Amino acid sequence: MSNIIKLKKGLNIKLLGEAEKTVVDINSDFFALKPTDFIGVFPKLMVKEGDEVKAGTVVFYDKYRQDILFSSPVSGTITEIKRGPKRLLEEIRIKANGKSEYESFQVSDPKNLSKEEITELLRKSGIWPCLRQRPYSVIANPGDDPKAIFISAFDTSPHGLDYDFIVHGKGELFQKGLDALKKLTSGKVHLNVNPQETTSRVFHKSKDVQINQFTGPHPSGNVGIQIHHVDPINKGDIVWYLNPQDVLIIGKFFTEGKYDASCMISMSGSEVLKPRYYKTIKGTSVKPILDKNVKDGEHRYISGNVLTGKKIQQEGYLGYYDYQLSVIPEGNYFEFLGWALPGLGKFSVSRSFTSWMCTSKKYSIDTNLHGGERAFVLSGEYEKVLPMDIFPVHLLKAILAEDIDLMENLGIYEVDEEDFALCEFVCTSKVNSQDIIRKGLDLMRKEMS
Amino acid sequence: MKALRKILDNIKPHVEKGGKFSKFRSTFDAFETFLFVPDHVTAKGCHIRDSNDMKRTMSVVVLAVVPAMLFGMWNVGYQHFLSIGQEAGLWENFFYGFLKILPIIIVSYVAGLGVEFIFAQIRGHEVNEGFLVSGILIPLIVPPDIPLWMVAVATIFAVIIGKEVFGGTGMNILNPALLTRAFLFFSYPTDMSGDKVWIADKADAFSGATPLGDALIGDLDKLPSVSDMFFGFIPGSVGETSTLAILIGAAILLFTGVGSFRIMISVFAGGWLTGLLMNVLAVNSYMEMDAYYHLLLGGFAFGAVFMATDPVTAAQTKRGKIIYGFLIGVVTILIRVFNPGYPEGMMLAILLLNIFSPLIDHYVVQGNIRRRLKRIKVKA
Numbered sequence: 158m159s160n161i162i163k164l165k166k167g168l169n170i171k172l173l174g175e176a177e178k179t180v181v182d183i184n185s186d187f188f189a190l191k192p193t194d195f196i197g198v199f200p201k202l203m204v205k206e207g208d209e210v211k212a213g214t215v216v217f218y219d220k221y222r223q224d225i226l227f228s229s230p231v232s233g234t235i236t237e238i239k240r241g242p243k244r245l246l247e248e249i250r251i252k253a254n255g256k257s258e259y260e261s262f263q264v265s266d267p268k269n270l271s272k273e274e275i276t277e278l279l280r281k282s283g284i285w286p287c288l289r290q291r292p293y294s295v296i297a298n299p300g301d302d303p304k305a306i307f308i309s310a311f312d313t314s315p316h317g318l319d320y321d322f323i324v325h326g327k328g329e330l331f332q333k334g335l336d337a338l339k340k341l342t343s344g345k346v347h348l349n350v351n352p353q354e355t356t357s358r359v360f361h362k363s364k365d366v367q368i369n370q371f372t373g374p375h376p377s378g379n380v381g382i383q384i385h386h387v388d389p390i391n392k393g394d395i396v397w398y399l400n401p402q403d404v405l406i407i408g409k410f411f412t413e414g415k416y417d418a419s420c421m422i423s424m425s426g427s428e429v430l431k432p433r434y435y436k437t438i439k440g441t442s443v444k445p446i447l448d449k450n451v452k453d454g455e456h457r458y459i460s461g462n463v464l465t466g467k468k469i470q471q472e473g474y475l476g477y478y479d480y481q482l483s484v485i486p487e488g489n490y491f492e493f494l495g496w497a498l499p500g501l502g503k504f505s506v507s508r509s510f511t512s513w514m515c516t517s518k519k520y521s522i523d524t525n526l527h528g529g530e531r532a533f534v535l536s537g538e539y540e541k542v543l544p545m546d547i548f549p550v551h552l553l554k555a556i557l558a559e560d561i562d563l564m565e566n567l568g569i570y571e572v573d574e575e576d577f578a579l580c581e582f583v584c585t586s587k588v589n590s591q592d593i594i595r596k597g598l599d600l601m602r603k604e605m606s
Numbered sequence: 607m608k609a610l611r612k613i614l615d616n617i618k619p620h621v622e623k624g625g626k627f628s629k630f631r632s633t634f635d636a637f638e639t640f641l642f643v644p645d646h647v648t649a650k651g652c653h654i655r656d657s658n659d660m661k662r663t664m665s666v667v668v669l670a671v672v673p674a675m676l677f678g679m680w681n682v683g684y685q686h687f688l689s690i691g692q693e694a695g696l697w698e699n700f701f702y703g704f705l706k707i708l709p710i711i712i713v714s715y716v717a718g719l720g721v722e723f724i725f726a727q728i729r730g731h732e733v734n735e736g737f738l739v740s741g742i743l744i745p746l747i748v749p750p751d752i753p754l755w756m757v758a759v760a761t762i763f764a765v766i767i768g769k770e771v772f773g774g775t776g777m778n779i780l781n782p783a784l785l786t787r788a789f790l791f792f793s794y795p796t797d798m799s800g801d802k803v804w805i806a807d808k809a810d811a812f813s814g815a816t817p818l819g820d821a822l823i824g825d826l827d828k829l830p831s832v833s834d835m836f837f838g839f840i841p842g843s844v845g846e847t848s849t850l851a852i853l854i855g856a857a858i859l860l861f862t863g864v865g866s867f868r869i870m871i872s873v874f875a876g877g878w879l880t881g882l883l884m885n886v887l888a889v890n891s892y893m894e895m896d897a898y899y900h901l902l903l904g905g906f907a908f909g910a911v912f913m914a915t916d917p918v919t920a921a922q923t924k925r926g927k928i929i930y931g932f933l934i935g936v937v938t939i940l941i942r943v944f945n946p947g948y949p950e951g952m953m954l955a956i957l958l959l960n961i962f963s964p965l966i967d968h969y970v971v972q973g974n975i976r977r978r979l980k981r982i983k984v985k986a
Binding site: 170389391392457459463464465466468483485487488489490491492493494495496497500503504505506507508509510512522523524525526527528529530531532533534535536537540546547548550551566567568574578581582583584585586587589590591592 | 607610611639641642643644645646647648650651652653654655656657658659660661662663665666732734735736773774775776777861862863864866917918920922923924927967971974975977978979981982
């Protein structure tokens with residue numbers, strides 16, 4: 158069964174430095190787990206500096222949901238437990254020993270296992286955190302029965318990953334992962350593809366899932382937008398979602414009985430010399446990847462894409478949910494009368510700059526804010542890039558006013574930060590919409606618990 | 607440029623918090639950001655942002671107003687020399703009008719921006735760009751002979767009571783430029799209405815009635831030709847006469863995506879359809895006037911393009927914009943035709959709908975909420 162959902166609203170930001178489809182093996186010695194990647198998690202450590210761990214050894218768990226465990230992606234030694242202000246646990250750094258030792262788990266076909274058995278295995282191996290839930294985008298609750306599980310097999314964000322390329326030749330693992338997921342919900346597993354972009358047979362031949370087709374610009378590849386159009390979240394509903402690479406990890410886990418966190422990541426951006434894909438392991442240090450592959454100058458290194466990623470240092474680590482490293486120029490310069498110039502090389506959705514004449518041009522966009530923060534003035538801007546039946550500005554204002562009922566009525570359960578990333582990008586008033594949405598979701602979660 | 611940057615960098619420490627002149631931080635900031643787009647980088651959320659900002663948006667609107675302003679200047683001169691029966695060339699007309707209008711523009715900007723700066727200073731905010739547009743609109747919606755002190759008083763009133771008390775640009779309920787005009791209109795009616803004020807230094811013998819005034823008393827045969835009304839060779843407020851110049855501005859606003867086409871089109875549609883309805887129900891000669899005349903006369907086009915589209919005071923939802931615009935058109939014609947007191951209804955119609963736009967939006971948003979609730983019920 159296949160539905161085509163055509164979305165018109167949105168925006169594809171044309172950036173320079175898209176990753177070439179070539180893969181390089183990268184041997185990184187250092188890896189890290191960053192508890193700050195997991196929203197609402199209060200980490201309780203199970204290891205200390207100097208401990209030896211295997212891939213799949215539990216490193217910490219959540220104080221408030223003790224059944225959620227987090228494990229090491231590699232085998233090696235815990236070298237440093239880095240804390241930030243107020244002793245906030247920032248990074249657990251692991252030096253790989255290069256032996257690839259794994260904690261071993263039961264090998265079995267998920268088709269023959271019950272929901273409880275699958276949950277237990279994924280939980281104990283520390284793979285579970287890759288499953289997240291909407292609303293709130295927090296790690297799924299193992300005891301819940303989600304009404305559906307969503308997987309978006311295409312990434313429309315700037316320099317988004319090509320999942321066709323990533324899953325190529327891994328059809329069996331992918332199907333096995335889907336089989337396991339199928340058991341976790343009493344509803345459907347939705348696999349969302351783009352009829353033009355998605356060509357891989359791995360996706361099209363997937364069994365026991367509902368394949369939905371989406372066309373349109375970013376954010377049509379966002380799972381939140383897809384849920385909104387296929388099976389919208391009402392109050393009390395729970396939907397789980399995960400990345401296709403995590404489906405592969407789950408597939409491998411049930412095939413080989415080990416937590417193999419190998420994955421492909423991309424490095425892209427206008428400041429990268431050779432933008433391409435790398436084969437590595439989750440949470441890798443970005444240092445060896447950046448080595449001799451970025452241009453000179455001051456850059457911003459982002460774990461994730463340029464719209465939703467997190468800023469990291471040059472010696473930092475990729476986030477748990479990030480399979481992308483973006484490098485763009487910092488924009489900390491003054492521009493003389495910049496607002497008045499014709500602006501031929503400036504990217505804008507509005508046609509107030511002369512750059513509207515070059516439709517196919519790709520841009521190197523830096524981190525300059527291009528103006529000061531203002532109150533909401535223009536209307537209708539956000540609506541053009543948010544393909545949802547939601548009034549974005551009204552919702553943001555409800556959040557700012559902390560009006561719980563109104564937030565609920567205006568659809569807070571259906572949105573996530575990443576869905577508002579484009580709103581934030583186009584905003585003339587430079588409002589930090591993603592931050593506001595996160596605050597709204599956190600407030601809602603607190604109220605509901 | 608570098609020298610200028612150096613000067614600014616030298617002053618900066620003094621106006622920053624703890625500096626000697628920290629009281630003038632907002633003022634300095636306004637000038638600095640005017641000269642240089644600041645070096646601020648993204649700290650939260652998106653790492654990249656659109657190049658568009660409030661300054662750019664507002665300057666696009668100012669640019670869109672320019673054709674109407676230039677034509678208005680010329681027309682002020684043209685009407686003056688016509689009334690005294692003197693022949694004058696293009697430049698003579700223009701310079702006469704230029705010298706009449708420039709002081710009004712300066713007064714409007716100085717008064718309005720002065721208030722903006724003071725309030726930004728008190729609040730410790732950055733100075734908002736909103737008044738850049740209001741400041742150029744105000745001179746275009748007043749008669750050319752308006753005493754300057756009235757402009758100053760009215761502008762200060764409108765900016766304080768219309769905008770700053772609500773929290774500044776983005777929070778206001780009424781369009782500040784129109785509020786200025788409304789203040790003038792009700793406080794100094796002799797300088798704002800009647801047959802005497804619309805031509806600068808008019809010869810007494812010459813009839814200075816606007817076509818709208820003629821129409822109101824039923825003198826339809828005195829109306830100028832359609833082309834005169836379209837191109838704007840008629841007496842009236844400075845910027846409102848030329849529908850053509852205004853349409854050029856509309857094209858700029860629509861092309862850049864700054865103005866809402868929904869509002870513009872629905873205002874015209876509302877006005878025209880109500881005009882047609884008047885034709886059907888006609889009991890006097892004004893009601894029999896061709897419906898499209900209404901769109902060419904008075905401030906209709908100017909209001910539809912530059913006033914009704916103010917994003918802050920207009921309705922903000924798509925459907926709301928259409929209702930809002932349509933009602934402006936309707937109410938304008940109703941006031942024009944049925945109110946013997948004032949010939950023009952555009953200003954009052956827009957101000958009235960400014961007040962109603964949150965209500966219109968409220969019902970549109972309620973519709974969205976009901977759809978969401980219905981979804982649950984269907985499922986249950």
